[in-house]
Amino acid sequence: MSRKLVSLVVLLLMLLVFALPAASQTSGEMVPTIIVHSVTQAERPIEYETTRLVVENMRELGLEVEHRAIPWAQMIDEIWFSRTVDSAVADRPFQMTHWRMVGRPERSDPDEFTYNLFHSSVRDGGYNFIGYNNPEYDALAEAQRVEVADKEARLDIICEAQTIIRNDMVNAYFIHPLTPQVVNTSAFNPDSITTQAGIGVHNFWTWIGIEPTTDDKTLITSTTSFLNNFNPLEIAGDAPSRVTEMTWDRLMRINPIGVAEPWAAESVEWEDPLNVVVTLRAGMKWHDGEDVQSDDAAYSFEAALAGTTQTDEDGNESFRAEAPDYYPFARNVDSIEIIDDLSLRFTLKTPSAAFETSSLAKLNLLPKHIWEPIINDLLEQDDADVNSIQEEIPIGSGPFKYVAYDVNEFVLLEAFDDHWARPKIDTWLMNVLPNQEATLGQIQSGEMNFLWEWPGDPGVLQQIVDDNEHLDIFSAISIGFNYFAFNVRYAPFDDVTFRQAVAHTIPQEFIIDNIFNGLAAPADSFVSAALEYWRQCDDLPTYDFSIDGARELLASAGYSWDDDGRLLYP
Amino acid sequence: MNRGVITYIAGRFLQSVMVLWIIVTLLFLLFRLAPSNPLASYIDTTFTKEQEAALLARFGLDKPLGEQYIIYLLNLARFELGDTFSYSGKSVLDILSADLPNTIYLTLSSLLVAYGVGVLGGILMAALRGSLFERVGTTFTLMTRAAPTFWVGMLLLTFFAFQWKLLPSAGIAPAMVRFRWETEWDKLLSPVFWRHMILPTFTLAVYLHGLPLLLMRSNMLEVLDQDYVTMSRLAGYSEWRVMIQTAARNAMLPVLTALTLGIGYSIGGNVVIENVFSWPGLGRTLVRAVQQADYPLAQGAFFLIALIIVFMNFIADILYSLLDPRVGASAQAQVS
Numbered sequence: 004m005s006r007k008l009v010s011l012v013v014l015l016l017m018l019l020v021f022a023l024p025a026a027s028q029t030s031g032e033m034v035p036t037i038i039v040h041s042v043t044q045a046e047r048p049i050e051y052e053t054t055r056l057v058v059e060n061m062r063e064l065g066l067e068v069e070h071r072a073i074p075w076a077q078m079i080d081e082i083w084f085s086r087t088v089d090s091a092v093a094d095r096p097f098q099m100t101h102w103r104m105v106g107r108p109e110r111s112d113p114d115e116f117t118y119n120l121f122h123s124s125v126r127d128g129g130y131n132f133i134g135y136n137n138p139e140y141d142a143l144a145e146a147q148r149v150e151v152a153d154k155e156a157r158l159d160i161i162c163e164a165q166t167i168i169r170n171d172m173v174n175a176y177f178i179h180p181l182t183p184q185v186v187n188t189s190a191f192n193p194d195s196i197t198t199q200a201g202i203g204v205h206n207f208w209t210w211i212g213i214e215p216t217t218d219d220k221t222l223i224t225s226t227t228s229f230l231n232n233f234n235p236l237e238i239a240g241d242a243p244s245r246v247t248e249m250t251w252d253r254l255m256r257i258n259p260i261g262v263a264e265p266w267a268a269e270s271v272e273w274e275d276p277l278n279v280v281v282t283l284r285a286g287m288k289w290h291d292g293e294d295v296q297s298d299d300a301a302y303s304f305e306a307a308l309a310g311t312t313q314t315d316e317d318g319n320e321s322f323r324a325e326a327p328d329y330y331p332f333a334r335n336v337d338s339i340e341i342i343d344d345l346s347l348r349f350t351l352k353t354p355s356a357a358f359e360t361s362s363l364a365k366l367n368l369l370p371k372h373i374w375e376p377i378i379n380d381l382l383e384q385d386d387a388d389v390n391s392i393q394e395e396i397p398i399g400s401g402p403f404k405y406v407a408y409d410v411n412e413f414v415l416l417e418a419f420d421d422h423w424a425r426p427k428i429d430t431w432l433m434n435v436l437p438n439q440e441a442t443l444g445q446i447q448s449g450e451m452n453f454l455w456e457w458p459g460d461p462g463v464l465q466q467i468v469d470d471n472e473h474l475d476i477f478s479a480i481s482i483g484f485n486y487f488a489f490n491v492r493y494a495p496f497d498d499v500t501f502r503q504a505v506a507h508t509i510p511q512e513f514i515i516d517n518i519f520n521g522l523a524a525p526a527d528s529f530v531s532a533a534l535e536y537w538r539q540c541d542d543l544p545t546y547d548f549s550i551d552g553a554r555e556l557l558a559s560a561g562y563s564w565d566d567d568g569r570l571l572y573p
Numbered sequence: 574m575n576r577g578v579i580t581y582i583a584g585r586f587l588q589s590v591m592v593l594w595i596i597v598t599l600l601f602l603l604f605r606l607a608p609s610n611p612l613a614s615y616i617d618t619t620f621t622k623e624q625e626a627a628l629l630a631r632f633g634l635d636k637p638l639g640e641q642y643i644i645y646l647l648n649l650a651r652f653e654l655g656d657t658f659s660y661s662g663k664s665v666l667d668i669l670s671a672d673l674p675n676t677i678y679l680t681l682s683s684l685l686v687a688y689g690v691g692v693l694g695g696i697l698m699a700a701l702r703g704s705l706f707e708r709v710g711t712t713f714t715l716m717t718r719a720a721p722t723f724w725v726g727m728l729l730l731t732f733f734a735f736q737w738k739l740l741p742s743a744g745i746a747p748a749m750v751r752f753r754w755e756t757e758w759d760k761l762l763s764p765v766f767w768r769h770m771i772l773p774t775f776t777l778a779v780y781l782h783g784l785p786l787l788l789m790r791s792n793m794l795e796v797l798d799q800d801y802v803t804m805s806r807l808a809g810y811s812e813w814r815v816m817i818q819t820a821a822r823n824a825m826l827p828v829l830t831a832l833t834l835g836i837g838y839s840i841g842g843n844v845v846i847e848n849v850f851s852w853p854g855l856g857r858t859l860v861r862a863v864q865q866a867d868y869p870l871a872q873g874a875f876f877l878i879a880l881i882i883v884f885m886n887f888i889a890d891i892l893y894s895l896l897d898p899r900v901g902a903s904a905q906a907q908v909s
Contacts, residue, residue, distance in 0.1 A: 076866045128625065229861055231660050391656070393663065407752030410660055411672070411853040415748045432748050436851050437861075440727055441743045444735040450742065 031563075034495050034570045036067040039487075040082060040100035043072045047458070050485065052518050053177075054101045057487065060508035063550045064557065065570035086132055087492060098496060099489050099505070102174075105241070106182075106201045106482030106531070108248075111261035112360035113161050113537045116529040118144045121168060134492040135173045140164065149276075149354045157356055162540030165528045169543040172502040175487040177511050178523040179531050181478040183464045187452035189473040192216055195427070200261040201482030201533035205455030208259050210249055211402050211426040220429040224453040225436040225445070230414050233397050233405070235367035236306060236326040236374075236389040242456070246414055246433065250290075251367035251399035254281055254300060255359055261534055263359040267295070267368055267400070269345075276354035277337075281363070282346040288421045289370045290404040297347040302371040304349070304362075306378050306389075307333035325381050326389045332365045370398055402426050411435060447471055461522035480524045480533040495572070500560040506546040507553035578894050585890045589883045596879045597872075601645055604868045605638065645872075654873035659865050665873035668858060673877065674757060675745060676847070676854035680839045683774045687781035688832055694782070695789020695828075696821050699797065700812075711787075718783035726776040726849035733772060741769050743851035773850040781839065785828050792824035799823075830889050837885030840878060 039061075041054035051072055058070040073081065082100050085091035110116065119125055122144045123136040143164045150157035168174065182203040186196060192215075197208035205224075213222065226242040233243060235251045256266040265271050269284045287295035310324035324330035335355050340348045351358065373394070381387055396405050402422040408414035416431040434451070436442050439459050445451040447467055457464055468476040487509070489496040496502055515523045527545070530537045561573025629635045633644065648655060654665035694714075698707045717725075734742035745751065746765045754760045796802060797820055805819045806812075844856035851857075855874055862871035 076864075229659075393660075407748070409671075409751070409853070410663065410668070411858065412744060412751065413748035415752055434744065434748065434851075435853075436743055437848050437857065438743070438851055441730065441849075441851060444730060444742055448735050448738060448742075 030572060032572050033565065034066060034562075034572060036069060037061070037098050037495070038069045038071050040071050040073065040078060040097060042075050042078060042101070046075060048460075049518055050101050050103070053485070053514055054487075056514065056518070057509055060510065060550060061505060064504065064508065064553055065564050065568045067569070082488075083132055086127070086134060086490065090127075096493060097490050098493070099487055101485070102488045103485045104483045104529075106533075107244070108199070108202055108206070108257040108364070110482050111201055111257050111534055112263075112357045113530050113534065114148060114357035114361060117147060117161060117164055120529060121164075121173070133173055133488050133490055135171075136491075137167070137171070140167050143167070148356055150356055158537065158539060161530065161537050165530055165540060166543060169528060171499055172506050172546070173489060173491050174529070175489070175502070175506045175509055175546075176484050176526040176528060177486060177509050178515060178519065179484050179526045179533065180481045180519070181461075181522040181524060182481050183457060183461045183476055183478045183522055185446055185454040185457075185464055185468060185474050185476055187446065187449065187473055188475045190216060190219070190449075190452045191222075193475060196477065197259050198477065198479050199257070199259045200535075201480065201531055203455070203479045203481070204477040205245065205453070206259070207248055207256060210428075210431065211424055214427045220427070221432060222428050222430070222453050223432045223434070223451045224455055225434045225442055225451055226456055227435075227437050227439065227442070227458060228456075229435055230408060230410055230433070232393050232410070233408065233414070234389060234392055234394075235369055235397070235399065236329050236392075238328040242433065245455075246416070247367060247399075248401075249403040249416065249431070250397065250401045250405060251369070252287070252295075252401045253364055253367060254283075255364040257360065257364050261536075263364040266364075267300075268363070271359065271363065274348075277351045278348060279351075279358070280342070280346060280348045284423060285345060287400055287423065289400050290398045290419060291370070293370060293372060295368065295370075295400050296344050297341050299371045300368055301339045301341055301347050302375060303366055303369045304333050304336055304339055306369055306374055307366055308336065309378050309382060311382060324388070325378055328390070329366060332362050335362070368400055370400070373398055403431055406430075443467060446474065449473075460520070462520040465520070478522060480531060482531045482533055484526045484529065484531065485523075486526070498560075500556060501562075503546065504553040504556045507549050507556065509546070510548040512548070581894055582891055585887055589887045592883055593879065596883075597646070597649060597876060598642075600872050600875050600879075601642055604872060605641075649876065654876070655869040657862075657870040658867045659862075659870070665869050668870060669855065669873055669877055672853060672855045672858050675852060676840055676843055676856065678761075679770065679773055679777065679843060679846075679852060679854060680836060682770060683777035683781060684832065684835055684839060686774060686778040688785045688828070688835075690778070691782045691785025692789050692821075692825065692828060694786045695824075696793060696816060698786070698790045699793030699820075699824075700816055702794065711790075714783045714786050717779045720779075721845075722776060722780050723845045723849050725779055726773070726846055729772050729776055730849070740772050742772075745769050745853060773846050773852055776849075777839070777843065777846050781835065784831060784835070788828050788831060789821075789824060792827055793820055796820045796824045830892065833885050833889040833892060837882035840881050 039054060039058050041050050044051040054072070055070055058068045061068045071081075078100070081093040082097045082102075085093040085096050087096055104110075104116070104120075119130045121131055121135045121137075121140055123131065123138075123141050125131045126134050126136060143160050147157050147160040147164065150160060184204050186193070186204065191213050195209075195212050195214040196204050197206065197212055198204050199206035199208060210222075215221075228240060228242050230243055230246070231239045233247060233250070235247060238244060252267040254266065254268040255263040255271060258264045267283060267287060268281045270282045271279060272282075273279050281300065283295065283297060283300060289295060289299075307326050307329040308324075309326065310322055310330065312320055312322050314320050335351050335353060335358065336349055337352045338350045340350070342348060349358075355362075377392060378389070381389065381392075396407075400419075400422075402419055402424050403416040403426065404419045406415045406417045413432060413434045418426045418429050418431075436445070439457075442451070442454060442457075443463070446454045447470075454464075464476060468474045487505075489502050489505070491497055491502070511525055515521065515525065524532055526532075527543050528538075532538055557570065563571045563573075565571055626635070633641060636644075652666075654669070656664050657668060660668060694710065698710055701707050730742055733740045741747075745760070746754075746763065746769055750763065750765050754763065760766050793816075802815060802820050805815045810819075840855065843852075843854060844860060846852065847854045847856040848860060855878065859871065859874040859878075861867075862874055
């Protein structure tokens with residue numbers, strides 16, 4: 004009798020101990036209203052519509068959901084600067100938001116997304132704004148950086164990383180945009196247009212390879228954004244970046260299939276995982292006629308590393324880089340040794356598999372005779388860095404040189420005759436054209452012959468190409484992607500099952516067919532299908548669109564619904 | 574000029590300065606209270622907390638609001654509008670002083686067309702009062718006044734630029750021509766520039782001509798009833814001479830005032846047209862600056878527009894006191 008009583012008491016106590024924490028949390032409580040952010044309809048209609056659709060579907064789960072559409076500049080405050088309860092600029096930390104990453108050539112190495120989007124070290128201020136914290140994942144993100152020599156071993160790590168992220172469903176990827184671009188193929192030979200993996204036809208290889216079919220060797224394109232500045236040490240948005248990569252050469256360049264290959268360098272040879280010897284091509288010239296030499300190449304990295312260490316009142320030391328945009332890409336360089344006029348040796352601090360892609364193929368080569376005085380001058384000032392510098396006529400060594408530009412109107416480039424890869428066109432012109440209708444009118448009338456940037460409805464482009472015989476549309480899967488990001492720090496998005504259930508409410512196919520008019524590819528990872536090599540993984544987990552499936556998933560994890568159909572915590 | 578007029582002008586001047594001060598204070602507060610972050614254009618995957626702090630410090634955004642305000646006022650008093658967030662190596666003044674002439678050319682030429690057509694049309698309508706011409710004309714004018722300018726602009730673009738290829742569609746000149754201009758005179762003497770101006774000028778004039786036309790018409794009708802007009806007629810002058818020399822000259826006064834004010838308001842109101850025609854002027858920079866949360870540039874652009882409007886108002890007041898002695902006299906009665 005007493006033994007029975009004791010065991011019953013023990014059992015009761017045990018039950019109580021196990022039940023208590025659950026009860027003190029949220030058991031049976033209603034899941035509170037969820038706010039989903041996106042930009043406004045006026046700003047980017049596609050993103051707004053997608054979000055509206057998903058919000059509708061989430062309501063089917065028994066959730067109260069509010070769609071908060073605000074301008075991008077305001078999103079920065081409510082998402083980027085509102086990660087935690089303590090640091091939020093807005094009333095509260097964000098919960099779920101539509102977000103997108105854009106494709107850039109240097110992102111064709113998976114390192115940037117693998118590390119910067121999810122590593123716990125960049126949780127507070129960096130791009131891991133969702134607050135993902137997984138030591139197992141951190142180890143993989145670090146390991147793939149070090150795996151320099153064995154590309155297959157690195158592939159395995161990248162695959163595992165993708166699987167973890169897909170299982171944990173911290174970001175619900177749904178599409179990689181197709182970038183539609185229109186070229187006047189009566190002015191240019193269509194076979195001479197190169198599609199770069201993940202980027203599209205508006206890339207360096209097209210600019211130097213495109214063949215005019217007539218005597219008019221001018222390529223005319225436009226941008227809706229402004230041409231803020233042309234500075235080899237500043238990353239100033241999409242359109243200026245397109246121009247700087249044409250006018251400043253790099254030691255390596257990302258080739259059309261997404262791999263870094265020697266460019267201004269004749270050879271890049273790794274002596275061991277920390278030392279790499281780079282030999283420049285002979286006979287290269289700067290646009291002002293001076294020779295390009297190894298000390299220029301070395302200085303290009305030294306300029307990116309330049310800065311001063313400052314100590315504040317509390318004795319904390321902080322480093323202020325003169326070129327804050329490029330400093331991160333050079334930071335791993337420990338020392339540079341000049342071997343002779345054309346060759347130099349880089350010694351790294353830690354082995355880095357991405358060094359070729361995100362450093363050698365990223366940093367612009369600078370003429371030391373121009374930039375050394377500028378940087379030295381900046382080092383003596385406290386309140387200025389390279390972002391305040393604009394050369395009158397910038398000097399690089401790329402296949403195109405500057406003729407003239409006006410920040411609000413145009414940039415005009417000319418082929419550089421002394422370049423070993425002289426372009427087949429003579430002149431390259433980009434006009435600032437904020438009006439989309441004018442852009443369409445100009446490509447149809449022939450005033451413009453290369454339309455690379457189209458923020459509007461992709462279906463409209465298809466229409467004008469159908470109507471005009473001299474126009475052709477080109478489209479490629481982007482490296483970039485659109486997704487919903489969850490703030491995994493707080494309930495209910497701290498629960499993986501809940502996130503997976505939300506993922507089931509995204510009608511991927513419907514979005515592609517109806518909102519993107521077919522001009523998007525399904526996405527399931529932060530590594531785009533465009534980067535074929537890094538996608539040779541076993542199939543990633545799928546989350547088919549199914550409201551019922553989502554409800555079952557929630558039910559199996561202990562979620563329930565009250566009489567009004569509102570979702571309750573387990 | 575009597576003492577009354579001088580006192581009146583001095584009073585108006587002080588008033589203008591007060592108005593400007595209120596405007597700049599509002600501008601300052603509006604931009605800082607607006608829910609957008611100036612770092613929006615800088616966010617990148619490689620962005621760190623240190624970079625963020627460095628950027629804020631570089632633009633003085635880490636200082637307390639009061640301190641920022643004092644710095645801002647002191648700089649404005651010296652006409653220092655600061656550096657932009659988004660253009661490197663350029664001050665706000667650099668950007669705006671490149672834009673302002675383009676806006677002024679566009680504004681002045683469209684006002685010229687609009688007021689030329691408006692005044693003549695108004696006289697004609699008053700003269701032909703009750704005719705079919707007058708009825709159709711008035712309706713047409715009201716319609717153009719109501720039509721959104723961007724819509725008119727796009728229609729003109731579609732037909733004149735793209736369909737018939739008669740006129741250029743965007744900008745102030747092709748870059749190939751444009752980059753050879755070294756001074757403002759090169760631009761003004763270039764026929765290409767004026768060709769590019771035709772469509773935006775016309776679009777703006779379509780909108781602007783309604784006010785002078787209707788104003789002129791009603792003033793004319795009023796004046797035509799006056800005794801001195803009847804006297805002129807009795808004196809045997811020809812009908813046209815009566816209309817133009819006697820009636821129109823008197824009916825013009827309010828139209829001239831409207832013109833002075835119109836210059837001010839139009840400079841700020843070209844935003845839509847400048848965007849439709851990719852015209853590199855103040856309005857387009859303004860839109861861009863607001864979108865990018867580029868405080869100094871947007872503040873500078875708004876300040877410049879406000880300055881022009883307040884100044885033109887001031888000029889209108891002075892004109893009034895000179896043209897109509899009663900204005901100054903009544904002001905004197907008020908102050909003394």
